[in-house]
Amino acid sequence: MRPEEFRTSYPHLIGWIRETLGAHAKEAKTVASLGFPRLSRYFSEELLRSTKAVVIDRVPMPPLSSMGLSRFAEFAVGDYDGITYLDTFFVKRRSATEERLYFHELIHVVQWRSLGPEAFLAAYAAGLENFGYRHSPLESMAYNAEALFSQSDELFDAEKLVTDQLSGMRRRLLLG
Numbered sequence: 717m718r719p720e721e722f723r724t725s726y727p728h729l730i731g732w733i734r735e736t737l738g739a740h741a742k743e744a745k746t747v748a749s750l751g752f753p754r755l756s757r758y759f760s761e762e763l764l765r766s767t768k769a770v771v772i773d774r775v776p777m778p779p780l781s782s783m784g785l786s787r788f789a790e791f792a793v794g795d796y797d798g799i800t801y802l803d804t805f806f807v808k809r810r811s812a813t814e815e816r817l818y819f820h821e822l823i824h825v826v827q828w829r830s831l832g833p834e835a836f837l838a839a840y841a842a843g844l845e846n847f848g849y850r851h852s853p854l855e856s857m858a859y860n861a862e863a864l865f866s867q868s869d870e871l872f873d874a875e876k877l878v879t880d881q882l883s884g885m886r887r888r889l890l891l892g
């Protein structure tokens with residue numbers, strides 16, 4: 717994707733995201749209020765209090781084709797268990813009790829925060845285009861951290877893990 721293509725699509729994308737979050741604001745609950753036992757050992761209290769989760773039957777996906785992003789149309793019709801927009805994530809009802817899913821989406825919240833919305837979306841799009849969903853850099857970071865969380869009790873600072881990995885890949889991510 718050419719940078720000017722992304723720049724043209726970005727206002728539509730971020731507009732849709734803000735509208736979608738506004739439409740679900742009433743159902744959103746802070747992650748801190750949900751009572752998951754392990755999350756606070758990996759993420760700060762501040763992050764868990766400022767991040768919101770919405771349980772929903774189908775996670776909302778932007779109408780990418782009508783935004784000039786039809787090359788990502790396949791991604792947009794996928795059936796995902798969770799998706800994160802800015803400081804809020806949506807989780808599918810069938811998976812809404814899985815702490816590892818919240819952990820995964822919190823990794824994305826830290827990515828959104830660290831990169832900022834425009835760089836996050838540009839990096840996410842470049843990753844999808846070049847590596848596909850599962851192996852895109854921002855997803856593989858989230859899946860790898862989720863695996864560490866699920867497979868052992870070893871504690872680590874998940875926010876630091878993300879910011880360290882992002883600073884290592886920032887240049888490559890931003891250049892696509």
Ligand SMILES: [Zn+2]
Nearest residue numbers: 820824855858
């Ligand atoms: Zn993910």
